[in-house]
Amino acid sequence: EDYRIIDRLGTGTFSSVYKGIDLHYASKWHNDAWMGHHPPQSSAHYQSLLRTSHGKVFVAIKRIYVTSNPERIRNEIAILEDCRGCRHVSQLITAVRNRDQVVAIMPYHRNDDFRDIYRTITIEGMKSYFRCLLRALRDIHARGIIHRDVKPANFLFDSRTSLGTLCDFGLACVSPGL
Numbered sequence: 001e002d003y004r005i006i007d008r009l010g011t012g013t014f015s016s017v018y019k020g021i022d023l024h025y026a027s028k029w030h031n032d033a034w035m036g037h038h039p040p041q042s043s044a045h046y047q048s049l050l051r052t053s054h055g056k057v058f059v060a061i062k063r064i065y066v067t068s069n070p071e072r073i074r075n076e077i078a079i080l081e082d083c084r085g086c087r088h089v090s091q092l093i094t095a096v097r098n099r100d101q102v103v104a105i106m107p108y109h110r111n112d113d114f115r116d117i118y119r120t121i122t123i124e125g126m127k128s129y130f131r132c133l134l135r136a137l138r139d140i141h142a143r144g145i146i147h148r149d150v151k152p153a154n155f156l157f158d159s160r161t162s163l164g165t166l167c168d169f170g171l172a173c174v175s176p177g178l
Contacts, residue, residue: 114152132164
């Protein structure tokens with residue numbers, strides 16, 4: 001009732017991800033907690049910007065399959081909570097459980113399929129790609145989190161804005177020795 005699905009973005013072994021519209025972004029929710037506070041000079045400043053209340057606010061809706069191990073689901077949600085404010089990391093807005101079904105809501109990030117851009121991306125674009133990816137990894141490692149599934153499909157890069165976002169923490173773990 002709070003979101004409307006408009007498109008399927010992808011499917012994996014443990015989940016499906018859909019693009020949706022947040023129907024109550026400006027009227028029902030207090031969104032500051034998941035947005036972070038990044039200064040204007042930061043490449044992650046876009047995560048701190050308030051979305052307009054006049055237009056559509058898109059979200060990514062991750063439906064975790066009921067066949068997934070409950071401990072694995074709890075682990076992913078806990079790690080996403082621990083990643084709040086990390087630069088270039090997909091932020092958990094909320095998670096909802098209805099019987100056996102678990103759904104995680106995150107901001108939608110426009111991205112280009114790596115297979116479509118890797119041959120034509122400029123040197124500056126490649127620098128931006130790796131700057132965002134390495135900053136994301138540095139921030140999560142500083143919190144003792146290891147992603148364990150870094151690959152182009154789990155790093156959403158928009159070549160138009162040169163912004164990238166690390167996502168899919170389903171295989172991530174906490175390592176206090178980092």
